[in-house]
Amino acid sequence: MGDLTLRHMRGADVTSVIEIDRLSFDPSWPASSYYFEVNKSTCSHMVVLEQGEPNGLSASRWWANLRGRQATEIIGYGGLWCIQEEAHISTIAMHPDQRGHGYGELMLVAMLSRAVRLQAQYCVLEVRVSNTVAQALYEKYHFTVRGVKKKYYQNKEDAYDMRLEFNEDVAAYLHEQYDLLCVRLDFTDHYSTTPHPRLG
Numbered sequence: 001m002g003d004l005t006l007r008h009m010r011g012a013d014v015t016s017v018i019e020i021d022r023l024s025f026d027p028s029w030p031a032s033s034y035y036f037e038v039n040k041s042t043c044s045h046m047v048v049l050e051q052g053e054p055n056g057l058s059a060s061r062w063w064a065n066l067r068g069r070q071a072t073e074i075i076g077y078g079g080l081w082c083i084q085e086e087a088h089i090s091t092i093a094m095h096p097d098q099r100g101h102g103y104g105e106l107m108l109v110a111m112l113s114r115a116v117r118l119q120a121q122y123c124v125l126e127v128r129v130s131n132t133v134a135q136a137l138y139e140k141y142h143f144t145v146r147g148v149k150k151k152y153y154q155n156k157e158d159a160y161d162m163r164l165e166f167n168e169d170v171a172a173y174l175h176e177q178y179d180l181l182c183v184r185l186d187f188t189d190h191y192s193t194t195p196h197p198r199l200g
Contacts, residue, residue: 004103004187006110008197009046009077011038016074017048024093027154042199043083044090045114047191049076049103076103080111087115089125105137106181109174112141112164113192116171123166126152126159138162141177142170 009017014034021028037044052072075098079090089111094104115123126149127134143162152159164170181187 003052004106004185005050005052005072005190006047006107006187006192007050007190008194009034009038009048010197011035013048013074013077014038017077020074020077020093020095021091023096025091029091037079039198041081043081045080045082045111045118045196045199047078047080047107047110047114048074049094049107049187051075051098076107078107078111080114082115082118082120085119085121087112087118087120087123089123102181102185105140106185106187108137108141109178109181110189110192113174113178116166116174117193121166123164125162127162128153129158129160135160135162138164142173 014031017034018028018031034046037046050072074095076092076094078092081088081090089108092104092107092111112123123143124146125138125143127138129148141164143164145160146163147161149159149161151157178192
């Protein structure tokens with residue numbers, strides 16, 4: 001495993017992000033939507049999970065160092081909208097080759113922690129009724145189903161409307177799970193408490 005870093009999404013990340021999006025969703029978001037989220041939106045707090053080369057001087061790391069840049073790749077991303085008291089997880093995805101390691105959970109916890117920091121009172125999201133893996137993760141973090149959005153997706157599949165109310169117990173639980181993920185994954189977080197490049 002290489003070094004893991006959570007950070008705010010940049011315009012330069014969009015090419016990598018849309019490739020993961022294309023592999024994860026049908027239909028996927030167009031590049032223009034990500035550029036808007038990063039450069040113009042007044043409520044969007046997009047995150048990427050970046051992985052560096054594993055320890056050791058591989059050929060790619062040696063060449064990257066020689067050229068004065070770090071050899072890294074985007075392996076996952078997520079979207080958080082915060083509008084007054086409401087937070088909304090707009091999207092979250094991992095590259096198919098990187099699933100099953102807890103990285104999606106890491107991004108979810110980071111976005112929820114940022115929403116708490118931004119003083120949101122609750123968080124909402126939509127999830128396919130067939131996506132039981134994602135539902136189990138959201139339920140672990142105390143999201144509950146509040147309704148069903150009929151034919152929400154382009155293929156006419158329904159979505160569960162899920163919601164999490166933030167309170168002191170939830171904040172404590174997020175902190176506890178974050179600490180466990182720190183031990184398990186050994187990552188650097190430049191997202192959850194780091195000011196947004198444009199929004200603060």
